[in-house]
Amino acid sequence: MSAGQRQRVNIARALVLEPRLVILDETLSAVDPVEQSRLLALFEQLQVKHGLTYLYISHDLAMVRRVCTRIAVMYLGKMVEVADTSGTFYDPAHPYTRALLSAVPTLDANPYKPEECLLDGEPPSPIDIPPGCSFASRCPHAFARCRIETPLLREHKPGRLAACHLLDQEETTVAA
Ligand code: SF4
Structure with missing residues (x-):
């Protein structure tokens, strides 16, 4: 399977438990930008459909800016800014x-x-x-x-x- 397909399988495994909160830790870092865009669109659809809350952990500021409503910036394991x-x-x-x-x-x-x-x-x-x-x-x-x-x-x-x-x-x- 491609990296994108593997990510979809992982998402399905997480959703089968019917969570309210999904933690996505650098989930998109291994996929190319096109696949990243597809997966983000899928996350958005699933969020609306299942009423999910996502917690993204990422170094990718462009992705964070696109998907997050509230951001916590961390330095050496501590939050230094939340907005x-x-x-x-x-x-x-x-x-x-x-x-x-x-x-x-x-x-x-x-x-x-x-x-x-x-x-x-x-x-x-x-x-x-x-x-x-x-x-x-x-x-x-x-x-x-x-x-x-x-x-x-x-x-x-x-x-x-x-x-x-x-x-x-x-x-x-x-x-x-
Ligand atoms: S100015 Fe603020 S961020 Fe910089 S060292 Fe002092 S407390 Fe830390």
Whole structure:
């Protein structure tokens, strides 16, 4: 069977259990773009027919943008930003989300200039994460507090969450 056929068999095996939630972990990464488009259309049909909720886990931002209504961005196993699709792609709050978006090739002007979002350094070892923000070793905006205190994921706008000390600074500036 082709990769696309194998994916269909796997989907059928999952649906026979009549789930309400289906977790799709890099499910489309092994298929070509044409087959990917066909499978996404099939997922959409099945979602309507069976009232399904999908949880996609993916590195493919174009696919995520097409199919997801709400997105959680993860760095080193932790959520650093949660927002609806429009907020994630047009008004990201976390420097890591902005860095991800700056790396996406686009024909339009990319508002997240790679030179402003460029990531230096290496991510820390996942088994030995230093104190403070786990993104601090690569973040172009890191400051002293980031290396001491872990930022909490908190709501900074209605329905939108991010874990970054910069949001506290912005709120202080606005209040002043
Ligand atoms: S808390 Fe600091 S290091 Fe972490 S993302 Fe925000 S600015 Fe960057």
